[in-house]
Amino acid sequence: MDLLLVDTGDRVEGNGLYDASKPKGDYTYDIYREQHIDLICTGNHELYQAPTADLEYERTVPNYRDSYIASNLDYIDPKTGKQVPMAQRYRKFRTKNQKLDIVAFGFIFDFTGGANNTVVRPVAQTVRDEWFQKAIREKVDVFVVIGHVGIRMDEFRTIVAAIRRANPLTPIAVLGGHAHVRDATTYDDRSFALASGRYFETIGWLSVDGIGKEPAGTGASPLAFRRRYIDNNLLGLYHHSGRDESTFATAHGRNVSATITRARHALSLDKTYGCAPQDYWVSRAPFGSKDSVYTWLQDEVLPDVVVNEARKDKARLAILNTGTIRFDIFKGAFTRDTTYIVCPFLSGFRYIPDVPYRVAKKVVRLLNEAGPMFAQAGLDSRLLAIPEQWDGRMAQAASMPRLRTGGGPQKPLGGDGGDKPVLVGGYTTHDDIGRDGDDAVHAPLDFYHSPNCFDAEIGFPEGDPEVVDMVFLDFIQPWIILALKFSGGGGYTSRDVDVYLEGTFTELMAKWIHENWKGEC
Numbered sequence: 001m002d003l004l005l006v007d008t009g010d011r012v013e014g015n016g017l018y019d020a021s022k023p024k025g026d027y028t029y030d031i032y033r034e035q036h037i038d039l040i041c042t043g044n045h046e047l048y049q050a051p052t053a054d055l056e057y058e059r060t061v062p063n064y065r066d067s068y069i070a071s072n073l074d075y076i077d078p079k080t081g082k083q084v085p086m087a088q089r090y091r092k093f094r095t096k097n098q099k100l101d102i103v104a105f106g107f108i109f110d111f112t113g114g115a116n117n118t119v120v121r122p123v124a125q126t127v128r129d130e131w132f133q134k135a136i137r138e139k140v141d142v143f144v145v146i147g148h149v150g151i152r153m154d155e156f157r158t159i160v161a162a163i164r165r166a167n168p169l170t171p172i173a174v175l176g177g178h179a180h181v182r183d184a185t186t187y188d189d190r191s192f193a194l195a196s197g198r199y200f201e202t203i204g205w206l207s208v209d210g211i212g213k214e215p216a217g218t219g220a221s222p223l224a225f226r227r228r229y230i231d232n233n234l235l236g237l238y239h240h241s242g243r244d245e246s247t248f249a250t251a252h253g254r255n256v257s258a259t260i261t262r263a264r265h266a267l268s269l270d271k272t273y274g275c276a277p278q279d280y281w282v283s284r285a286p287f288g289s290k291d292s293v294y295t296w297l298q299d300e301v302l303p304d305v306v307v308n309e310a311r312k313d314k315a316r317l318a319i320l321n322t323g324t325i326r327f328d329i330f331k332g333a334f335t336r337d338t339t340y341i342v343c344p345f346l347s348g349f350r351y352i353p354d355v356p357y358r359v360a361k362k363v364v365r366l367l368n369e370a371g372p373m374f375a376q377a378g379l380d381s382r383l384l385a386i387p388e389q390w391d392g393r394m395a396q397a398a399s400m401p402r403l404r405t406g407g408g409p410q411k412p413l414g415g416d417g418g419d420k421p422v423l424v425g426g427y428t429t430h431d432d433i434g435r436d437g438d439d440a441v442h443a444p445l446d447f448y449h450s451p452n453c454f455d456a457e458i459g460f461p462e463g464d465p466e467v468v469d470m471v472f473l474d475f476i477q478p479w480i481i482l483a484l485k486f487s488g489g490g491g492y493t494s495r496d497v498d499v500y501l502e503g504t505f506t507e508l509m510a511k512w513i514h515e516n517w518k519g520e521c
Helices: 029-031 050-063 132-133 154-168 234-241 251-266 293-305 336-342 363-369 372-376 387-393 474-489 505-516
Strands: 002-005 074-075 083-085 089-092 099-108 117-118 143-147 171-176 181-188 192-198 202-209 223-232 272-276 316-319 332-335 350-355 453-456 466-471 497-505
Touching: 002 171, 002 192, 029 050, 029 251, 074 272, 089 132, 089 223, 099 132, 099 154, 099 453, 143 154, 154 171, 154 181, 154 192, 171 181, 171 202, 181 223, 223 234, 272 336, 272 505, 293 316, 293 453, 293 505, 316 350, 316 363, 316 474, 336 505, 350 474, 350 505, 363 453, 372 474, 466 474, 497 505
Parallel strands: 099 143, 143 171, 171 192, 316 466
Antiparallel strands: 002 202, 074 083, 074 117, 089 099, 181 192, 192 202, 202 223, 272 332, 316 453, 350 466, 350 497
């Protein structure tokens, strides 16, 4: 059995084709509908904003009625006020070619930051539900669990353990996401988990051989799991399909491409706002270096844009969470599309006036330490940072059973020996199975840890100020208020918070680029 997995970086927020339209997604829902997908589930970005969740229920779910699974996600129907499943809880089907019987589930991690028209049910609670206990007792050849869940997160281990209690030998294939990494691991010798990067830049290929080969009741035959991380580009797709530029495209594919082109033109996504003078990296440069996108924001952008005319004479401490930035900036044209790729969110600036500086200066340290006080208050501090950093914080199992692995008939691009080519920088993945998963051979890249949050001191006098306006994005307001409490700030509440600037940070950043990165690219 072969499975292909892509993580589209949720399906909303992160590209102009979705974010630039009014209403958002006006073009993308119809474009996605043209794709054949066997199994699909929800990510956290579909749930942050109530209108987005509405459209997920009203458009995406009907578009994929047979394929969409919401095992632990509910929706509050505005017409009835009732809490209903976002979609079917699981799917049972038979594969076309091998005639394998499959039960599939679709989960999201225990996400608590959704809009008030969605409810994510904790995984540990969901696996005790009657429907789940019935589903895992179906007689099938394989269970498939997809999820917007990192494969090293506890949620997947809970699901696999529950299935195992009812089915000691049935193979389990787990397809994960959210952590934005290429990764593979195993939970036991008859289960395998694969994650395929981020933002649809990787096509994950998972093959399971040996399913259903033993006569009923004779015991379990050995399974062989294979995995491959395929760079999502045309050359790789030509290679694996056995086609070329003249034979790869289909009439349907050309029509979808034409639809995308028309939508991009209608949204003016190629309109240039400015010309980036260099590359700025999210993870490929250390925070504090001139090549870090966060250093650029701290030193150049925030001092210029965080200005309230009525309070511009006040010293201010502006705080951003690193998760606000979704992707790198590359030297050259910075377009309308780039704006949404780099920072697609609707967050605006809020502030608390005249906070004692001795209190305010401790806040970022507490946010970066992510102490237990946040978890005890129901705040997941991992949401402050980019998901790529979650993986490094997850506990690795001390020892994992090794499965029979290998590339099978698929050969890595650039890995045939002979003259050594000049390698392009990219993924050089080392997962629990080994180092043979990357489909194309790359030169390794350096990646650096970034803080959860950073601050910019703006309008400070020669010495430390007595008080500062504490300015922050509205997304991180709950963490800010709690951190102030533990910094000795007393009883600040949401009633003390006011709007500092009109507009979103995305709009303010784009305006800064238009005014400061002038010239031809």
